[in-house]
Amino acid sequence: MMFSTTRNALLPLLAAATAPIASRTTIPVLANVLVEAADGRLRLAATDLDQLVTVGLGVDMAQPGRATLPGRMLHQILAKLPDGAPVQITHDAQAQRARLTAGRARFDLPTLPAADFPAMKAPGEGGDEPSRFSLAAPQLVALLGRPAFAMSREETRYYLNGVYLHRLGERLAAVATDGHRLARATLAAPAGAERIDPVILPRDTVANLLKLKPEGEVTIAATPTRVSFSWGDITLMTKVIDGQFPDYERVIPKADQQSVTARIERKPLATTLDRVMAVATDRTRSVRLALGPGAVTVSATEPEHGSAEDTLDLADYAGEPLTIGFNGRYLIDGLEALAGDSVTFHGDSAGSPALITDPDDPDILVVVMPMRV
Amino acid sequence: MTGPVLRRLPETLVNQIAAGEVVERPASALKELVENALDAGARRIDIGLRSGGKAEISVVDDGRGMTADDLVLAVERHATSKLPDDDLACIGFLGFRGEALPSIGAVSRLTLVSRPRGQDTAFALTVDGGRLDGPRPAAHPPGTRVEVRDLFHATPARLKFLKADRVELDHALDHVRRLAMAHPDVGFTVADAGRVVLRLDATQGDLFEARLERLAQILGRDFAENAVRIDAARDGVRLTGFVGLPTFNRGTARHQYLCVNGRPVRDKLFLGAIRGAYMDVLAHDRHPVVALFLDLPSDIVDVNVHPAKAEVRFRDGNAIRGLIVGAIRHALDGAGQRASTSNTAVALDLLAREQQRAPAPQFQWQPRPGGPSPSHALREQAAAYQAPLATGVAQPSARAEMPPADAVAELHPMGAARAQLHGTYIVAQTADGIVIVDQHAAHERLVYERMKVELADRGVARQMLLLPEVVELDAGDADRLVARAGEFAELGLVIEAFGPGAVLVRETPAALGQSDVHGLVRNLADELAEMDQSLGLKERLDHVCATMACHGSVRAGRRLSADEMNALLREMERVPNSGQCNHGRPTYVTLKLGDIERLFGRK
Ligand SMILES: Nc1ncnc2c1ncn2[C@@H]1O[C@H](COP(=O)(O)OP(=O)(O)OP(=O)(O)O)[C@@H](O)[C@H]1O
Ligand SMILES: [Mg+2]
Numbered sequence: 001m002m003f004s005t006t007r008n009a010l011l012p013l014l015a016a017a018t019a020p021i022a023s024r025t026t027i028p029v030l031a032n033v034l035v036e037a038a039d040g041r042l043r044l045a046a047t048d049l050d051q052l053v054t055v056g057l058g059v060d061m062a063q064p065g066r067a068t069l070p071g072r073m074l075h076q077i078l079a080k081l082p083d084g085a086p087v088q089i090t091h092d093a094q095a096q097r098a099r100l101t102a103g104r105a106r107f108d109l110p111t112l113p114a115a116d117f118p119a120m121k122a123p124g125e126g127g128d129e130p131s132r133f134s135l136a137a138p139q140l141v142a143l144l145g146r147p148a149f150a151m152s153r154e155e156t157r158y159y160l161n162g163v164y165l166h167r168l169g170e171r172l173a174a175v176a177t178d179g180h181r182l183a184r185a186t187l188a189a190p191a192g193a194e195r196i197d198p199v200i201l202p203r204d205t206v207a208n209l210l211k212l213k214p215e216g217e218v219t220i221a222a223t224p225t226r227v228s229f230s231w232g233d234i235t236l237m238t239k240v241i242d243g244q245f246p247d248y249e250r251v252i253p254k255a256d257q258q259s260v261t262a263r264i265e266r267k268p269l270a271t272t273l274d275r276v277m278a279v280a281t282d283r284t285r286s287v288r289l290a291l292g293p294g295a296v297t298v299s300a301t302e303p304e305h306g307s308a309e310d311t312l313d314l315a316d317y318a319g320e321p322l323t324i325g326f327n328g329r330y331l332i333d334g335l336e337a338l339a340g341d342s343v344t345f346h347g348d349s350a351g352s353p354a355l356i357t358d359p360d361d362p363d364i365l366v367v368v369m370p371m372r373v
Numbered sequence: 374m375t376g377p378v379l380r381r382l383p384e385t386l387v388n389q390i391a392a393g394e395v396v397e398r399p400a401s402a403l404k405e406l407v408e409n410a411l412d413a414g415a416r417r418i419d420i421g422l423r424s425g426g427k428a429e430i431s432v433v434d435d436g437r438g439m440t441a442d443d444l445v446l447a448v449e450r451h452a453t454s455k456l457p458d459d460d461l462a463c464i465g466f467l468g469f470r471g472e473a474l475p476s477i478g479a480v481s482r483l484t485l486v487s488r489p490r491g492q493d494t495a496f497a498l499t500v501d502g503g504r505l506d507g508p509r510p511a512a513h514p515p516g517t518r519v520e521v522r523d524l525f526h527a528t529p530a531r532l533k534f535l536k537a538d539r540v541e542l543d544h545a546l547d548h549v550r551r552l553a554m555a556h557p558d559v560g561f562t563v564a565d566a567g568r569v570v571l572r573l574d575a576t577q578g579d580l581f582e583a584r585l586e587r588l589a590q591i592l593g594r595d596f597a598e599n600a601v602r603i604d605a606a607r608d609g610v611r612l613t614g615f616v617g618l619p620t621f622n623r624g625t626a627r628h629q630y631l632c633v634n635g636r637p638v639r640d641k642l643f644l645g646a647i648r649g650a651y652m653d654v655l656a657h658d659r660h661p662v663v664a665l666f667l668d669l670p671s672d673i674v675d676v677n678v679h680p681a682k683a684e685v686r687f688r689d690g691n692a693i694r695g696l697i698v699g700a701i702r703h704a705l706d707g708a709g710q711r712a713s714t715s716n717t718a719v720a721l722d723l724l725a726r727e728q729q730r731a732p733a734p735q736f737q738w739q740p741r742p743g744g745p746s747p748s749h750a751l752r753e754q755a756a757a758y759q760a761p762l763a764t765g766v767a768q769p770s771a772r773a774e775m776p777p778a779d780a781v782a783e784l785h786p787m788g789a790a791r792a793q794l795h796g797t798y799i800v801a802q803t804a805d806g807i808v809i810v811d812q813h814a815a816h817e818r819l820v821y822e823r824m825k826v827e828l829a830d831r832g833v834a835r836q837m838l839l840l841p842e843v844v845e846l847d848a849g850d851a852d853r854l855v856a857r858a859g860e861f862a863e864l865g866l867v868i869e870a871f872g873p874g875a876v877l878v879r880e881t882p883a884a885l886g887q888s889d890v891h892g893l894v895r896n897l898a899d900e901l902a903e904m905d906q907s908l909g910l911k912e913r914l915d916h917v918c919a920t921m922a923c924h925g926s927v928r929a930g931r932r933l934s935a936d937e938m939n940a941l942l943r944e945m946e947r948v949p950n951s952g953q954c955n956h957g958r959p960t961y962v963t964l965k966l967g968d969i970e971r972l973f974g975r976k
Contacts, residue, residue, distance in 0.1 A: 154887040156890075179838055179842070248840070251839050286834045327836060372880065
């Protein structure tokens with residue numbers, strides 16, 4: 001194998017391709033990136049066995065071939081080459097070595113046979129026909145990225161360790177919950193997503209997808225076991241979590257059935273919470289919200305650490321005054337997932353879940369379960 | 374005055390004395406009756422109890438049945454159909470003494486109704502305080518029904534020692550479960566006061582499938598999913614069954630079952646062997662869940678050493694022990710990946726020897742002379758199990774990105790975190806050495822201390838659950854937990870009954886953050902079952918605090934960021950008592966530079 005390209009063309013693609021490479025792995029080939037050159041195109045791929053990222057690139061090709069090269073090392077070398085440097089890579093299959101030359105710099109890298117690189121079937125490959133649809137990149141990022149904060153890290157309920165993507169009537173919905181709070185983003189289901197089977201996208205996949213910053217149109221192909229996201233020359237393919245996401249809809253309070261509603265400025269509420277929580281312990285982070293017509297008082301009392309209180313104006317209050325406790329962190333996370341200037345708080349009692357919505361954006365909602373303090 | 378007269382005891386008294394040995398409590402009578410039903414080839418056994426068996430026990434089977442003549446013989450002492458060759462060394466049934474029915478008859482009102490297969494009429498026989506009534510014709514389908522009423526009514530002394538209904542019922546269920554494990558092809562139901570409290574449908578499939586299914590019914594699906602199959606044989610002795618992965622551990626040794634030739638036994642040798650097999654992979658206060666079945670020629674095991682047949686004696690105990698330890702270790706090794714640590718073993722050996730000379734700090738490490746260390750392999754395997762989605766492969770978690778050197782942090786007594794090893798240990802650099810912290814143990818202690826402070830100050834903050842969790846347990850465990858719901862609520866855990874054999878968790882102590890609710894509840898149940906009844910409320914609360922803390926703590930196996938590690942170290946400095954975990958193990962060890970230099974022969 002032999003091809004030439006430039007550092008600047010290769011580096012961003014390599015950065016993307018090596019995203020799934022874990023910092024340490026016991027399977028050597030998983031630390032490598034698969035490099036395939038054929039028909040004037042270069043394909044790079046890396047995997048952690050659960051997800052696989054591939055990127056493509058047109059190059060000047062002298063000789064086709066395939067090999068796997070140490071991913072991190074290759075990335076570092078490219079990053080340290082001067083801007084715009086031309087790069088040539090040759091692979092000697094016999095010696096299992098690859099040589100990278102750039103100007104007068106030469107790097108010899110060990111390789112592993114391409115045959116060792118684990119294959120991963122694309123959605124629908126040798127199985128049922130996948131649902132295929134496209135979304136503009138910002139839409140996809142908002143759909144999966146906004147609820148992502150609520151994904152659980154607790155491993156025994158593994159089916160909560162991801163974002164649940166599914167059809168909800170005419171909409172496509174993404175939900176995450178850790179059992180204490182829940183967030184849901186929706187958008188009008190694009191053509192092709194009519195029959196999508198519900199899937200749980202693993203948290204690593206969601207994190208990687210957001211890190212890769214998709215651009216343009218993203219094409220999604222989904223089967224009950226595998227999902228792929230493709231844009232430009234990049235494809236992220238992932239297995240999904242094999243589990244049953246709980247029937248979450250019944251725990252979302254109905255906005256029109258809550259006895260208390262209030263409109264509160266979003267950012268000021270978050271900063272107030274943050275300020276008051278300075279005295280709350282890291283562990284419980286408990287804060288109390290005393291809501292009433294015209295104002296909400298946020299307070300925290302910790303016998304060891306002291307107490308704090310701050311008051312914020314609110315608008316459109318309806319209902320009796322309500323005092324309710326929360327994990328302040330949960331509220332802040334939820335407020336950050338919303339984008340508008342203000343939020344609507346819907347509550348019923350100190351013992352029932354609170355619903356936080358954006359009066360100008362029906363596509364996102366956050367539910368937070370109170371804390372008894 | 375006449376002196377005492379030497380005389381033969383009346384038959385009734387003899388039987389009552391024998392009964393004292395055989396029938397200790399309702400559960401032991403029940404066990405004898407179920408064994409008889411199994412010996413009679415029953416496929417289905419339905420058990421009814423009242424007041425935990427104190428008022429009534431009935432066992433209905435669809436087995437061979439007895440004729441009118443058999444019935445009369447059956448309640449006579451030393452009448453048995455189960456030793457056809459008069460050879461105690463050759464026991465093929467659970468019964469062999471012909472003692473159970475007469476003993477039970479001596480201390481209760483006993484009624485047998487039976488119809489042999491292929492016959493039209495059934496006969497009934499009643500024994501009341503040793504007096505026979507019958508046999509008289511009766512109506513009954515093929516099989517046998519045995520009813521025991523008012524057990525011990527004739528021996529008030531024994532009656533006094535019986536415990537609450539609930540406790541007696543637990544004992545009865547325990548016996549049924551143990552017998553049912555050995556007989557997966559037989560269906561069982563147990564009803565208490567008419568309410569079905571245990572139902573075990575007959576299972577199908579080959580021996581292993583059927584057993585695994587039965588174990589899942591009894592020990593929970595989790596066990597089946599976390600169990601490794603055992604199948605080993607040596608010198609005509611075969612050991613089969615399933616043992617739990619080390620990660621699937623419990624707080625007590627209550628869940629270790631052994632059957633010898635279909636007979637559930639409790640055996641010290643067995644418990645010791647289990648401890649030995651898991652020694653390297655489990656903390657000393659954690660216990661694996663195992664169910665093993667030994668089948669061996671009846672001439673090399675003596676089952677006639679305990680009045681209730683609860684113990685056995687092996688002719689060659691060491692061989693049996695070796696077989697058990699070897700088979701389990703082999704199976705567990707097969708379940709993990711081996712990680713070789715030749716240098717480490719030598720280094721640790723040296724280190725340990727140095728430590729013996731220097732009194733402080735205390736080391737608990739067991740040097741392992743050469744060879745691979747299965748504990749690492751298992752721990753990795755465990756981590757992979759807990760995070761099936763992460764990669765599918767175990768990964769050592771030493772961090773590539775080292776936290777930047779922080780001269781200020783190094784001045785702290787616990788130093789600056791430098792790395793996390795095996796997802797379990799934090800290595801920190803101090804001004805004059807290194808500190809190795811067991812992250813789980815340390816964090817557990819911190820959570821515990823915090824809970825105690827909170828509890829004392831103002832009660833515990835409780836996080837309500839958006840999705841309440843149903844935890845399945847056995848009926849006894851569930852009832853015990855629910856009975857204490859008030860105490861738990863004070864500690865922040867709000868549970869309620871959820872049908873028989875399950876509790877619903879609605880709120881958890883906020884201090885626990887996101888934690889494994891199922892594991893917590895199951896451990897609490899185990900502890901309640903084991904704890905001394907007389908333990909005061911305060912101790913119990915402390916104990917519960919400790920268990921809860923253990924669950925809220927960072928698990929071994931979770932990767933921590935540099936900030937998380939440093940935060941843990943800073944908190945350890947602040948909190949008193951943080952040097953020991955709740956189980957008394959050290960949470961960290963310190964190595965001075967001098968120690969390390971000695972290790973490398975530099976001094
Ligand atoms: N459910 C039953 N179905 C058929 N036969 C039974 C049943 N229960 C008891 N028998 C008969 O009654 C006899 C006496 O039972 P008993 O339990 O007293 O003694 P055993 O089972 O022979 O020995 P052990 O005292 O060790 O239990 C048995 O040997 C058996 O023949
Ligand atoms: Mg018997």
